[in-house]
Amino acid sequence: MRHRLRAALAIAALPLLAACPKSGQAAHADLQSHDPLSRADTDEASGHLDQAIDDCRQALAMSPRRLDAWRRLVQLYAKGARLPEITHELLAKSKADPNNDALHYALGLAEFAETRTAGDQALVQFQQAEKLQPSEAEYPFRLGVAYFELERYQDAVGPLQRATQLAPEVAKYHVPLGLALAKLGRKKAAMDAFKSLLHLQPTSKDVKLAQQALEQFEDPMRDIPQAESANVKRGLDWLHQADQPQQAIDTFEDVLDRYPDLAQVHTLVGLAYERLDNSGAAIEHLEKAIELKPDDADPYLYLGELYYAKQKPEKAAGYFRQALARNPLLDRAYGRLGHIALTRGDAATALANFKPLVVLDPDSADAHKALAQAYAASGKYEQAESELEDLVARDPKNPEAQLNLGYLYAGLAKQAKTPGEHDERAKQAVAAFQKVLDLQPSNVAASRAIEQLRAQAPK
Numbered sequence: 235m236r237h238r239l240r241a242a243l244a245i246a247a248l249p250l251l252a253a254c255p256k257s258g259q260a261a262h263a264d265l266q267s268h269d270p271l272s273r274a275d276t277d278e279a280s281g282h283l284d285q286a287i288d289d290c291r292q293a294l295a296m297s298p299r300r301l302d303a304w305r306r307l308v309q310l311y312a313k314g315a316r317l318p319e320i321t322h323e324l325l326a327k328s329k330a331d332p333n334n335d336a337l338h339y340a341l342g343l344a345e346f347a348e349t350r351t352a353g354d355q356a357l358v359q360f361q362q363a364e365k366l367q368p369s370e371a372e373y374p375f376r377l378g379v380a381y382f383e384l385e386r387y388q389d390a391v392g393p394l395q396r397a398t399q400l401a402p403e404v405a406k407y408h409v410p411l412g413l414a415l416a417k418l419g420r421k422k423a424a425m426d427a428f429k430s431l432l433h434l435q436p437t438s439k440d441v442k443l444a445q446q447a448l449e450q451f452e453d454p455m456r457d458i459p460q461a462e463s464a465n466v467k468r469g470l471d472w473l474h475q476a477d478q479p480q481q482a483i484d485t486f487e488d489v490l491d492r493y494p495d496l497a498q499v500h501t502l503v504g505l506a507y508e509r510l511d512n513s514g515a516a517i518e519h520l521e522k523a524i525e526l527k528p529d530d531a532d533p534y535l536y537l538g539e540l541y542y543a544k545q546k547p548e549k550a551a552g553y554f555r556q557a558l559a560r561n562p563l564l565d566r567a568y569g570r571l572g573h574i575a576l577t578r579g580d581a582a583t584a585l586a587n588f589k590p591l592v593v594l595d596p597d598s599a600d601a602h603k604a605l606a607q608a609y610a611a612s613g614k615y616e617q618a619e620s621e622l623e624d625l626v627a628r629d630p631k632n633p634e635a636q637l638n639l640g641y642l643y644a645g646l647a648k649q650a651k652t653p654g655e656h657d658e659r660a661k662q663a664v665a666a667f668q669k670v671l672d673l674q675p676s677n678v679a680a681s682r683a684i685e686q687l688r689a690q691a692p693k
Contacts, residue, residue, distance in 0.1 A: 269293065271303055274310070283314050301372055304340035308347065317348045328359075335366035339373060346380055353384045364393075371400035371407065379410050382417075390414040398427075405436035409443055416447040421529070424448065429562040432590040441594055445563045452532045452561070454498045462489050462496075469502065479506040497527035505536050516540055531561035538570060547574045565594040565601075572604055581611035599625055603638060610642060618642055633673045637680060640666030644687060660687050 274289035290307040293300060311320040324341040331337060342359030357380055364373035378394035381387070394411035401407055412427035428444040436444075450456075458466050469485035472478045486503045490496065504519035517540065523533040538553035551574050554567040572587035588605040595601045602625045609618035622639040629635065643663035650656035664687055670680035 270296070271300075271306060274306055278310065278313075283310060286310050287314075299334075299336040301336060301339060301370075304336060305343060308340060308343045311344070312347050317344060320344050321348050333366060335363040335370070335373070338363040338366065339376065342376065342380070346383075353380060356380055357384075364396075369400065371397045371404065374400070375407050375410075378414070382410055382414050387414045387417040391418070398430075402430070403434060405431050405434035405440055408434070409436070409440045412444055413447050416450060421448075421451050425560075425562060432562065432593050436593065438596060441563070445594075448561050448563055452498075452530055454502055456498060458496065458498065459493060462493060465489050466499065466502075469499075473502065473506055473509075479509040482506045483510075495526055497523045497530060497533075500526065501530065501533045501536065504533065508536060508540050513540060513544065529560055531557045531564065534560065535564060535567060538567065542570055542574075547577065550574065562590075563594060565591055568594065569601070569604070572608065576604075576608060576611065579611075581608055584608040585612055599629060599632060599635060603635060606638065606642070610645070615642065615646055619646075630669075631673060633670045633677065636666050636670045636673070637677070640664075640670065640680065640683060644683060647687070657691075660691065663687055 270289040270292035274286040274293070277283075277286040277289055287307065287310050290303050290310065293303040294307070297303070308317075308320055311317055321341070321344040324337060324344055328334065328337040328341050338359045342356040342363065345359060346353060346356035357377065360373060360377035360380060364370070364377060367373065374393035375397035378390045378392075378397060381390035381393065391411065391414050394407070394414060397407045398404075398411055408427050408430050412424045415424035415427060424447060428448060431440065431444060454470065455463060455466060465485060466489060469482045469489070472482035472485060483503055483506045486499050486506065489499050490503070493499070500519045500523035504516045504523060507513075507516035507519065517537065520533040520537050520540075523530065534553045534557035538550045538557060541547075541550035541553065551571055554571050557564055557567050558571075568587045568591040572584045572591060575581070575583035575587065585605070585608045588601065588608050591601045592598075592605050602621050606618045606621035606625070609615070609621060619639075619642060622635060622642060625635045626632065626639055640663045643659050643666055647656050647659035647663060650659055664684055667680040667683045667687075670677050671684075674680070
């Protein structure tokens with residue numbers, strides 16, 4: 235079972251080792267038309283595994299050091315349960331050409347995936363590939379991931395750090411580094427590794443892995459005495475499953491009678507009181523949790539939510555910022571801070587919070603609309619237009635997005651410097667508002683906007 239899991243993680247498309255950024259040679263090859271590797275994807279999807287393997291070999295014939303082609307080739311042999319074949323072939327080739335870093339890399343992938351082969355042999359191949367070509371970030375990355383899958387987290391850190399130093403712009407390289415650091419309990423270092431994702435272009439899977447890793451530091455069961463674990467779990471069920479906060483409070487406070495210094499339990503009691511709208515008791519327990527464990531993000535986040543609901547935005551913002559200082563991947567905190575900033579007319583701060591919000595929640599229409607609003611408030615109309623147009627393209631039946639796009643076009647029409655530009659923007663606005671009416675014929679805002687635009691049109 236262990237070997238099968240390792241093989242899947244080493245070769246298949248699980249988040250940690252899914253298709254990784256290509257080397258410069260591979261990226262150049264991808265620009266060529268009729269790329270054999272693209273055909274391999276089509277052939278594999280059609281069930282023609284042998285043809286997909288031939289496609290990979292054609293890609294390697296064109297570019298023998300193409301790392302993504304080697305990865306796909308090994309992956310296809312693994313899918314066809316033919317790993318011994320490719321392992322034997324690569325072993326012979328690497329012996330005949332011992333200075334070929336790409337062959338050592340491919341052999342490492344095959345050996346790591348081969349259920350009959352110990353992981354240490356793969357480590358040697360990745361180490362040799364890196365030794366031969368120390369400027370290729372993919373090699374220390376794979377070495378670090380192999381160490382990680384072998385649960386040698388301390389050994390994984392060094393290679394993964396080298397990978398991120400060689401290619402700091404590659405989001406995927408930062409994820410296993412943060413995971414390894416989190417496994418070692420090095421929260422600050424893990425947090426820094428994950429925080430870098432906010433300035434890159436991570437996949438949603440990368441983000442979820444990073445968030446889950448940081449959430450382990452806020453695990454309510456962490457540091458709970460074994461004798462009380464069942465009681466805390468019962469309280470969690472009352473709170474989250476049954477939505478019975480009073481029963482949860484009774485259960486948690488019974489635990490606190492015996493262990494009054496459990497910060498996580500104070501946080502849960504505070505959250506339960508918050509759901510009952512008992513602000514005084516909620517604040518008391520959340521502040522106690524902060525006193526006991528000042529590095530936990532959750533009590534700051536819950537206090538921020540409490541004051542936000544009480545319409546005390548400045549106090550809420552302070553707690554949201556402190557929560558982010560302890561966990562930089564809290565999308566809710568970025569969203570709240572962005573809206574607070576917009577409300578007080580601080581477009582720059584709104585942008586600074588909505589940008590990471592979109593990274594953390596890329597599928598959220600509300601996040602993209604908020605970012606577009608912040609761009610418009612900052613006078614960055616092209617970026618606002620791009621956000622809204624992308625949102626409409628993804629969800630053409632979203633009337634609110636269409637309405638916002640119409641308002642943006644109308645605003646751009648007013649600012650137009652020439653009659654021609656004004657007319658073009660006005661036409662775009664009318665078209666957007668008309669799409670709203672197509673979706674919602676009784677939408678008063680869209681009807682009025684069209685009337686106003688037509689009234690302003692030159693006679």
